[in-house]
Amino acid sequence: MPLTGGxxxxxxxxxxxxxxxxxxxxRHAVLDGVSLHVGAGEFVALTGPNGSGKSxxxxxxxxxxxxxxxxxxxxxxxxxxxxxxxxxxxxxxRALLVDHLPATVEEVVASGCVxxxxxxxxxxxxxxxxxxRALDVVALSDRRLVPITELSGGQQQRAFIARALVSDPExxxxxxxxxxxxxxxxxxxxxxxxxxxxxxxxxxLLVSHELGAVADDLDRLLLLRGGKxxxxxxxxxxxxxxVSLGVHRTDxxxxxxGLG
Amino acid sequence: MTLPLPWPFDREYMQLALxxxxxxxxxxxxxxTFLVQKRLSLMGDGVGHMAFAGVAAGLLAGVSPLWTALAxxxxxxxxxxxxxLRRRASGDLALAVFFYTGIAGGVVLTGLAxxxxxxxxxxxxxxxxxxxxxxxxxxxxxxxxxxxxxxVSWRAMFAVVLxxxxxxxxxxxxxxxxxxxxxxxxxxxxxAMRVVGVLLVAALMVLPVGSAxxxxxxxxxxxxxxxxxxxGSVIVGLAVARAGGxxxxxxxxxxxxxxxxxxxxLDPRRRRARTA
Numbered sequence: 001m002p003l004t005g006g007x008x009x010x011x012x013x014x015x016x017x018x019x020x021x022x023x024x025x026x027r028h029a030v031l032d033g034v035s036l037h038v039g040a041g042e043f044v045a046l047t048g049p050n051g052s053g054k055s056x057x058x059x060x061x062x063x064x065x066x067x068x069x070x071x072x073x074x075x076x077x078x079x080x081x082x083x084x085x086x087x088x089x090x091x092x093x094r095a096l097l098v099d100h101l102p103a104t105v106e107e108v109v110a111s112g113c114v115x116x117x118x119x120x121x122x123x124x125x126x127x128x129x130x131x132x133r134a135l136d137v138v139a140l141s142d143r144r145l146v147p148i149t150e151l152s153g154g155q156q157q158r159a160f161i162a163r164a165l166v167s168d169p170e171x172x173x174x175x176x177x178x179x180x181x182x183x184x185x186x187x188x189x190x191x192x193x194x195x196x197x198x199x200x201x202x203x204x205l206l207v208s209h210e211l212g213a214v215a216d217d218l219d220r221l222l223l224l225r226g227g228k229x230x231x232x233x234x235x236x237x238x239x240x241x242x243v244s245l246g247v248h249r250t251d252x253x254x255x256x257x258g259l260g
Numbered sequence: 261m262t263l264p265l266p267w268p269f270d271r272e273y274m275q276l277a278l279x280x281x282x283x284x285x286x287x288x289x290x291x292x293t294f295l296v297q298k299r300l301s302l303m304g305d306g307v308g309h310m311a312f313a314g315v316a317a318g319l320l321a322g323v324s325p326l327w328t329a330l331a332x333x334x335x336x337x338x339x340x341x342x343x344x345l346r347r348r349a350s351g352d353l354a355l356a357v358f359f360y361t362g363i364a365g366g367v368v369l370t371g372l373a374x375x376x377x378x379x380x381x382x383x384x385x386x387x388x389x390x391x392x393x394x395x396x397x398x399x400x401x402x403x404x405x406x407x408x409x410x411x412v413s414w415r416a417m418f419a420v421v422l423x424x425x426x427x428x429x430x431x432x433x434x435x436x437x438x439x440x441x442x443x444x445x446x447x448x449x450x451x452a453m454r455v456v457g458v459l460l461v462a463a464l465m466v467l468p469v470g471s472a473x474x475x476x477x478x479x480x481x482x483x484x485x486x487x488x489x490x491x492g493s494v495i496v497g498l499a500v501a502r503a504g505g506x507x508x509x510x511x512x513x514x515x516x517x518x519x520x521x522x523x524x525x526l527d528p529r530r531r532r533a534r535t536a
Contacts, residue, residue: 062429085431092426101297102473102482102529103422111419115430119416119437147477150533160426167430 013076014039015171015203016061021070023056030056032227033070040170041201043193043217047208048224054207055093057224058175061205062090074171086116089169091161093176105151105159106144109134112163134162137192154185161192171203172196178212186213193217261393268502276391277498277508283403284452284461285494285512289472289486290410291445292465296473297421299351303337303442304462306355307449308384310336310362311458314450315383316369325383326454333446336362341442345435388456388498388508395455402451409444417441418479460509464490467516474523477532489519 014037023031030053038044048054059065061072063079072079074088082088089112112134113127135141138158143151148159157177164172172193178186190213196202197217206214215235223231231238262272269278288304295303314332318325336358343354370380391399410417420427420437428434445465452461472485497512504511 064425064428083431085429088429090426090429092423101422101479102476103418103479104477107418107479108422111415111422111427112430114416114419115427115432119432120412123415145477147529147533160423163426 012040014073015042015075016173016205017073018057018061019071019073021057021060021067021072023053023060023065023068029227031060031067034224034227034229035070036222036229036232038171038203038205040203041197042219043197043204043206043214044220044222045206045208045211045214045218046222046224047211050209052224053227054224055175058173058207062088062173086167087170089164089167089172091157091164091172091174091177101147101149103148104145105140105148106131106135108148108159109144109162109166112166116167130166130168131162134166137165137195138162139188152182152185154181157181158185158188161189165192165196169202171205173205173207175207176209177206178208178210178214190214190217268499273389273391274498274502276393276396277388278495280391280396280399280452280455281388281460281494281498281512282491283399284456285464285468285490285492286487287403287406287448288452288461288464289468289490290406290483291441291448292469293472293483293486294417294421294441295445295465296469300340300355301466302352302355302359302462303340303445304449304465305458306340306359306362307333307337307446308453308458308462309359309366311446311450311453312366312380312384313362313369315380316366316373319380320369320373325380326450329383330447330450332362333450334443337442337446338439341438345438383454385457385459386454388460388512391455399452399455402448406444406448409440413437413440414483457509460512463513463516464493467513467520468493471516471520471523474527474529477529489516493519 017037019035021031021034022029034053034057036046046054046057056065060067061079063072074082110123110127110131113123113130117124117127132141135144138161140155140158140162143155148156151159161174161177164174174193178189181189193204193206193214194217197204211218218235220233221231221235221238222229262270263275265275265278269275292301292304295301311329311333314329315325317332318328321328340351340354340358343349344351348354349357366380373380416427416432417437419430419432420434424434449458449461449465468486468489469482471489472482476482476485493516494512497515498508500506500515501508501511
């Protein structure tokens with residue numbers, strides 16, 4: 001039985017910790033004994049080829065899918081028994097919007113406040129402040145009253161990042177947030193994440209096929225292949241081995257096939 | 261008791277129709293706004309057909325058909341939602357399975373009940389012109405209950421229909437809210453169908469919402485527009501039906517359909533977006 005995510009008596013527990021997680025569809029093992037951790041204020045990216053199990057790993061880490069073996073801890077507590085779920089912010093893979101969904105950007109962002117204050121409670125005055133701040137972070141304040149369906153893909157993604165930020169989460173999990181997003185949105189996105197991480201000590205797990213604008217800001221890079229973590233270390237360790245993230249950052253997993 | 265209202269609402273039966281119609285015209289679209297976002301637009305109709313089996317079972321067993329209809333409809337609606345939540349079936353497939361099982365069960369049970377056929381029909385196809393004062397009162401009580409539930413939970417239900425998984429990650433009680441909405445739908449349809457007819461309540465859950473989505477610019481205003489269009493359709497529909505001697509339930513629904521056609525053609529929201 002692994003320790004409950006603690007590294008010692010004084011150190012705070014990891015925001016996210018997976019130990020020996022296994023998950024299989026039938027006989028096909030998607031996650032084959034995955035162990036990883038993300039600490040407070042750490043900016044970690046998880047990458048890997050298509051079908052390497054990235055999305056399943058995200059679902060298991062967030063408790064949307066149960067691991068068949070192994071343990072998942074959030075803030076030192078077993079995932080299932082964490083009561084303050086709002087401490088985890090989640091940006092899903094290109095959220096699929098209902099056509100005609102009649103909601104403004106502001107309403108979408110404000111929906112991220114509901115869980116933290118309690119589902120049946122009315123909005124509090126400071127909720128409006130939180131929403132305003134989150135919209136500022138992703139630079140969508142001037143579009144707050146526009147229906148979300150009228151935004152570009154990159155802007156919609158920024159709105160969903162703001163929704164995740166609005167409850168002041170301590171762990172942010174982002175699933176392919178920058179795929180096909182315009183350059184301006186990518187750089188806004190990078191600034192928002194780096195600020196949360198460095199200044200507010202938020203733990204960030206970015207799951208992505210491409211690292212784009214954030215490659216230089218990462219503390220660690222995890223490479224998942226065949227359901228196993230085959231590399232876990234600072235990106236500079238890869239660079240030292242002759243890998244240039246500068247050239248390959250947009251299509252990293254394909255290039256990394258040959259490693260490990 | 262007759263209120264001094266102008267024609268066409270000068271008679272007591274028209275006033276009772278107006279009162280119960282307005283309550284249904286306001287509450288059905290409120291619930292329907294969430295169902296439409298969940299792609300369960302036909303839930304109201306499906307629940308009505310399950311209630312058919314419940315009514316027949318009640319008549320056959322000699323217990324109050326209203327209660328058996330309510331039990332069958334609530335259990336059926338919650339099972340549809342449970343199958344969807346557990347990903348055992350897509351929402352529309354689960355709905356279709358229960359819809360047809362309900363009709364088939366109802367047909368077989370009424371066959372057994374034989375001479376009670378006519379009784380089944382009065383439970384399913386009530387008419388808004390034959391509402392009794394007691395019926396109108398019970399509809400109003402139901403309406404107040406629905407308004408209270410929606411007023412408390414609409415923000416959480418919006419978060420769920422917007423993104424069910426993100427709501428789950430954030431710790432919202434997604435299952436309880438979804439099952440609660442399904443149960444509320446069933447209660448509304450069963451309570452209202454005997455009074456105003458299953459066609460009227462199921463149609464008013466969907467048509468005003470479709471129109472409102474093309475007019476409103478936000479979710480909150482969609483709720484307001486849907487209620488406004490629902491209530492407006494009832495008032496206009498009742499007046500037209502009396503003037504022309506038409507079937508009131510059908511006329512109200514046709515007015516709501518006309519409103520939908522109008523908003524689909526004009527599409528004010530898209531037009532605004534283009535000029536912005």
